[in-house]
Amino acid sequence: MTEELSKALQNKLLEVNIEGKILNLVPLTGGASKEIWKFEVQTNHETNEYILRKGSGIEGPLAIKTSDEALLQQEVRKIKAPVPEIVAVSSLEEALGDSYIMKFVEGESIPRKVLRDAEFKDALPLLAFQCGEAIAKIHEVDVSKLDYLQEKTPIDQLNDLYVTYESFNQPSPVFEYTYLWLKDQDFGDTQSSLVHGDFRLGNIIVSNLGLESIIDWELAHIGNPFQDLGWICGNSWRFGHNEKVVGGFGELADLLRGYNSISQFQVDEDLVRTWQVFGTFRWGVICLIQASAHLNGSVNSVEKAAIGRRVSETELDIADLLFLGGK
């Protein structure tokens, strides 16, 4: 299988005038839905490292095509937000499938390593501010060029999530309560922006200097930008470091200082908390979606099966936020 993939990579790279030998093609630990491969290309003069990101061609209801992720990353690069350089894009019909090749960015994306390893110790205190800045930059992208992305208001999105939850026929008193609570909230007055949709550790590359690159754009859409700020504060993305509200590494005040230093919209902590509840509900529904792919027989995956039992994490987080004064 690796040989076949290697051949397809070589052919694709030839299209963009990169000719060389494919070496050290290895799968990396990726998300539950994509294959990630790292490889090197050896030309006459040098050896360069690349990443292949490959979708299955069957996306969940919230995800965009992998090849569209590449288009989006190219657009985001234009405004100088930190994203890896795209080298080549392949559509589903081609040998390489729905995928793209990008330059490898040095650093770490695995959350537990970023939070634990000594190498990142000096970077962590800077990271919340840097994430705030990067999120604000993403929100400056000209959305008129992104016609492959769906546009959704917070209420549209909330209703979509609720309908999806209902379709799985697994009634949850906590989610019913959450839906009613969220319907009554003010999500902040703003203009439609590019929303990354999954901005958190795991989807950013961190070096000893801090934030290097933003990856994994599959949940991108156009909507209320504050969603990205609430999402990274969700307890699911603190990786056990409950006391550090932002991503398990930082303070909310620092994230907002970074965001407000660039953004034309000013955001306060209460608004982020509303979006945190929204994000936690959204992650709960995404867990249901992932588990349903296993339950309905479209894939047989222990990973996807296991994620069904993570829905209860989001229910407990919401109960903590709404009833017990959790942060």
Place this chain on the structure above:
Amino acid sequence: MIFDKPTSVDLLAAINHFLDTKIKSEVPPHLAFKLRIVENVLNIVIREIEKGDELSNEVINLLQSLMESDTPSVETLALLIKEEKIDLEDQDLKDLLVTLSKNKIAVDNPNYSTFKKLIK
């Protein structure tokens, strides 16, 4: 139960031990990550067999007094909330939702940070 020892829990624990001591060191990194998920899944099943009845019964008892029904269920409560036929500000309801969530996570992932914080 008419079955001999080892119990279902003993059997699952033996599989987990085998994976942990004999297989883990043999697999490449991307499979080691999946192996950890497999071990977690086995532990969920072990906890559900061991504590599932007690954790469910505690919630059913609370549902019974909240809903004053002979056949209380999580599904019926979800419907009552959806149709707003229950006072959403009722403290007993909020307490029940907290207990329900805690008892589910006690099986699904007792190492979850919010759970550990709340039972401190």
